[in-house]
Every structure is written in structure tokens, then in C-alpha cells.
Amino acid sequence: MEAALRAIAGPRRRRILALVRDDELSAGEIAAQFDVTRPAVSQDLTLLKEAGLVTERRNGTRRLYRVRPEGLAPLKSFLDEFWDDRLEALKRESEREERKKRGRRD
Amino acid sequence: MEAALRAIAGPRRRRILALVRDDELSAGEIAAQFDVTRPAVSQDLTLLKEAGLVTERRNGTRRLYRVRPEGLAPLKSFLDEFWDDRLEALKRESEREERKKRGRRD
DNA sequence: ATCTAATGTAAGCTTGACCTAACGTTAGAA
DNA sequence: TTCTAACGTTAGGTCAAGCTTACATTAGAT
Numbered sequence: 001m002e003a004a005l006r007a008i009a010g011p012r013r014r015r016i017l018a019l020v021r022d023d024e025l026s027a028g029e030i031a032a033q034f035d036v037t038r039p040a041v042s043q044d045l046t047l048l049k050e051a052g053l054v055t056e057r058r059n060g061t062r063r064l065y066r067v068r069p070e071g072l073a074p075l076k077s078f079l080d081e082f083w084d085d086r087l088e089a090l091k092r093e094s095e096r097e098e099r100k101k102r103g104r105r106d
Numbered sequence: 107m108e109a110a111l112r113a114i115a116g117p118r119r120r121r122i123l124a125l126v127r128d129d130e131l132s133a134g135e136i137a138a139q140f141d142v143t144r145p146a147v148s149q150d151l152t153l154l155k156e157a158g159l160v161t162e163r164r165n166g167t168r169r170l171y172r173v174r175p176e177g178l179a180p181l182k183s184f185l186d187e188f189w190d191d192r193l194e195a196l197k198r199e200s201e202r203e204e205r206k207k208r209g210r211r212d
Numbered sequence: 213a214t215c216t217a218a219t220g221t222a223a224g225c226t227t228g229a230c231c232t233a234a235c236g237t238t239a240g241a242a
Numbered sequence: 243t244t245c246t247a248a249c250g251t252t253a254g255g256t257c258a259a260g261c262t263t264a265c266a267t268t269a270g271a272t
Contacts, residue, residue: 005115010230011108021188022195027249040231042250061239061248069192076185079178082127086175089128116260133219146261148220167218167269214272221266228259236251242244 001074007051008072012036013044017067020054024066107180113157114178118142119150123173126160130172 008014016030031041045065048054053071057064114120122136137147151171154160158177163170 002115002117005111006229009108009111009115017188021192022198028247031249036230037232038248039233039250043230046250058238061246063249067192069189072185072188076189079182079185082123082178083175083182086127086173092128112259134217137219142260143262144218145220145263149260152220164268167216169219216271217269219267221264223264224262226259226261229257231256232254234252237249239247241246 001078003051004053004071004075007048007053008075010044010047012041013048016041016044016048017053020065021067024057024064026062026064028062030065107184109157110159110177110181113154113159114181116150118147119154122147122150122154123159126171127173130163130170132168132170134168136171 008017012034015033019025019030019033027042027045028038030045031038034041045054045056049056049065051071053068054065055068057066114123118140121139125131125136125139133148133151134144136151137144140147151160151162155162155171159174160171160177161174163172
């Protein structure tokens with residue numbers, strides 16, 4: 001998850017993810033969307049691949065990239081758990097408050 | 107969301123978030139959980155606060171921190187949308203495949 | 213007023229991120 | 243084979259992240 005987080009921390013990498021979410025695109029097609037040099041985008045792609053967020057498929061001299069949604073699953077789980085646990089904590093808190101009130105009345 | 111991402115990219119900051127998720131803790135209590143110096147943790151707390159992930163409440167000379175779950179909401183939305191859109195894309199893909207098959211048969 | 217406890221802030225160093233320019237590599241065309 | 247297209251990789255420079263030490267600040271206690 002660590003790597004995935006660092007990967008999507010870069011705005012351009014998030015845009016790349018969006019690009020290859022629906023369609024399989026070549027490195028060149030992806031790079032053409034941005035102002036930076038092609039090697040810069042190539043490095044982004046390498047990073048995304050190492051983070052498990054995209055897959056690479058070679059076809060002749062071209063390399064086609066596509067999103068790999070499972071890569072974001074751990075992060076999604078982390079957030080969902082965080083939410084659930086937080087709701088649990090809130091529940092415990094309000095119950096504690098409730099007991100306090102009752103105690104006062106008794 | 108940018109700031110939130112950079113904030114939770116640090117493992118220690120994620121641990122801090124977990125610490126103050128259920129209980130309100132002072133900077134000192136939080137710093138005591140880690141090996142780095144107190145200023146380092148203080149900087150982490152500042153970062154988390156600026157990212158909107160925790161709230162700070164002063165009580166005398168102490169500062170109490172608590173998680174602010176809304177801070178992670180944008181990131182959660184981003185991931186959820188990503189998932190939904192991805193599912194949509196898959197659906198469109200399979201429909202396209204389906205049409206191809208039918209076309210072949212006709 | 214002074215002293216102390218609990219923190220934040222600033223300066224300085226080290227390490228890693230990121231970009232560009234130059235070079236290496238692989239697959240297909242001529 | 244030779245040439246070319248499409249990429250990746252390396253070297254090097256710049257800027258930001260992150261840690262530590264030293265200093266500043268704020269709120270109570272004496």
C-alpha cells in the first residue's frame with residue numbers, strides 16, 4: 001500500500017491512471033497528453049507498474065498500459081476500515097455519554 | 107486531497123491517525139509512542155492538521171489532537187468513483203464484446 | 213515576577229523525488 | 243544487414259521532505 005500511496009500522490013500519475021482506466025494506451029499516447037518529456041512519463045509508468053497500479057503488455061515495439069484496479073484495493077480497504085472503526089468509536093462514545101446521563105439521574 | 111495524500115503517505119503519520127482515531131491525545135502522549143524526537147512528531151502533527159486530517163484543541167499548555175474523519179472523505183470519494191467508473195467501463199467493454207459476437211453470428 | 217512544563221518554530225544537514233539530455237535496446241521495415 | 247520507430251535507462255542537477263539540535267512561546271504554579 002505504501003508504494004500505491006506514493007504513486008497516486010503525484011497528480012500526473014493520477015491523471016495517467018484515469019487515462020488507462022477505460023482504454024489500453026501506449027506509452028507514447030500517454031506521454032502525448034502531458035507537457036513534460038517522454039522519459040518523465042516513462043518513469044511515472046514504471047512507478048505505477050511497480051506499485052501494482054497498472055499492467056504492461058508488449059506488442060511489437062510498443063508497450064501498452066492498462067489500469068489494474070486491484071492495486072488500489074488495499075488503500076480502499078484501509079480507508080473503509082478506518083471509517084468503520086471510527087463509527088464504532090463514535091458509537092462507544094455516545095453510549096458512554098448515555099451511561100453518564102443515566103448515572104446522573106439515578 | 108493532494109495534501110491529505112502526502113500526509114498519509116508517511117507510515118508514522120498513519121499510525122498517528124490510528125492513535126487519535128478513538129481518543130484525544132496530547133502531543134507528548136503521541137510523541138512518546140515513537141522513536142524519533144518530539145519535534146519530528148510535532149511537524150507530523152502540523153502537517154496532518156494542515157491537511158485537515160486532525161483537529162487541535164488547546165487546554166492549558168497542552169495541545170490535544172483528534173482525528174477529523176471528513177479529511178479523508180475526498181480521497182475516499184476519489185477511490186469510490188474510480189471503482190464505479192471502472193465497473194462502468196467493464197460493462198461497456200463486455201457489451202461491446204457481446205455485440206461483436208452477435209455481429210459475427212449474423 | 214520567576215520558574216517550569218509542554219509545545220511549536222527555525223536553521224542546517226542529508227536523503228530522496230523529479231526533470232532533462234544523452235545513450236542503450238528491441239522489433240519490424242527496407 | 244541497416245535503418246528507424248518506440249521505448250526504457252542512466253547521469254546529473256535542483257528542489258522538497260524529514261530529522262536533529264537549539265531556541266522561542268505560552269500557561270500555570272510558586
